[in-house]
Amino acid sequence: MTDKRAVFFVSDSTAITAETLGHSLMTQFAGQSFDYRTLRFIDSEEKACEARDRINAAHREQGLRPIIFSTLVVSAIHEIVASSEGLFIDFMDSFLSPLEEELGSRRVASVGHTHGVVTQEHYRHRMDAVNFALQNDDGGSIRQYERADLILVGVSRSGKTPTSVFLAIHYGVFVANYPLVDEELEESRLPADLKPWRDKLFGLTIQPERLQQIRQERSPESRYAALHQCQYEVRQVEALFRHNRIEYLDVTSKSIEEIATYILKATSLDHRRL
Structure with a gap:
């Protein structure tokens, strides 16, 4: 027996929609603990029976x-x-039934089309954005910054890479990211490579204790993961952001969806969503 309730995200495809909407709802119940489980590609009756058995x-x-x-x-x-021993919340019916009534038309059940891209042009743009994010990860290729819609800056392991890729995949935003290191942090100065692109910069910061936890997983007991080093870097990077008037966001307790939405709004890139 446990006080941690199981929450299942079930989909015939990637489950991104179920996870995104479901997590958004469950975050409203901060006082409870949940055990999240995702069941992807449930696209046959045999797999559905297996999913039902796991839920039961x-x-x-x-x-x-x-x-x-x-x-x-x-x-x-x-x-x-739906016949399993759980509270079954059907996102598709919740939205499609009112739409059917309003449009006077029946839905066509199409497995895996939840994330269909409207046009091939949009699809190619998103794939180009993803490739751009990967090529320009961690300061990898500053020569392409002219093409960037956005350049994320922050200390190592503050969430720059996943945010870059998420913005590329879901919104087609061309995002580069650049890690700020001790030398720049000591003097609260922007690297020369970033100065021409000041208007494209957006900062990410994180609480030192959480940063230490993340770094410990990668480099246990190292100077890089020491709490005093994390505290120093966070203190200095926030001072650098303020000194250079770079807007920034504390990502410690935010989901990647929340981070992306905030950045899009703050940078006025939200109107460019594809």
């Missing part, structure tokens, strides 16, 4: 009714998972 097993093991967020579109598969 969680109910028996935990003694708490699981919560299920679903974006399943095929009726037979949907019904199997």
Whole structure:
């Protein structure tokens, strides 16, 4: 028995939609603990039965009714998972039924089309943005900064890379990122490579204790992961941001979706979403 309730994200595809919407809802219940589990590519009745069995097993093991967020579109598969011993929340029906009524048209159940790209041009743009983010990760290629819509700056392990890739995949934003190191931090000065692109810069910061935890996983017991080093870098990078009037965000308790949304709004890039 446990006081940690299982939350399942179930999808016939990647489960990104179920995870994004489901996490957004569950964050409203800060006083409770949840055990998140994702069941992707549930695209056959056999897989649906396996998913149902896993949900029922969680109910028996935990003694708490699981919560299920679903974006399943095929009726037979949907019904199997919905018959499990959990609270079944169907995102697709919640939104599609009112749309059917309003549009006077029935939905066409298409597995895996939740993230369909509107046009091939949009698809190519997003893939170009992803390639750009990977090529310009961690200060890797400053020669392409002219093409960047945004350049994320911050200390090592403050979330620059995942945020860059997320913005590229979901919004087609061309994002580079650049790590600020001790030499720049000591003098609160921007590296020469960044000065021409001052208007494209956005800073990420993080609480030192959380930064230490992240670095410990990568380099245990190193100077890089020492709390005093993390405290120093965070203190200095925030001073650098203020001195150079660079807007920045503390990402410590924020999801990547929240970080991306904030940045898009703050930089006026939200109107460019694809």
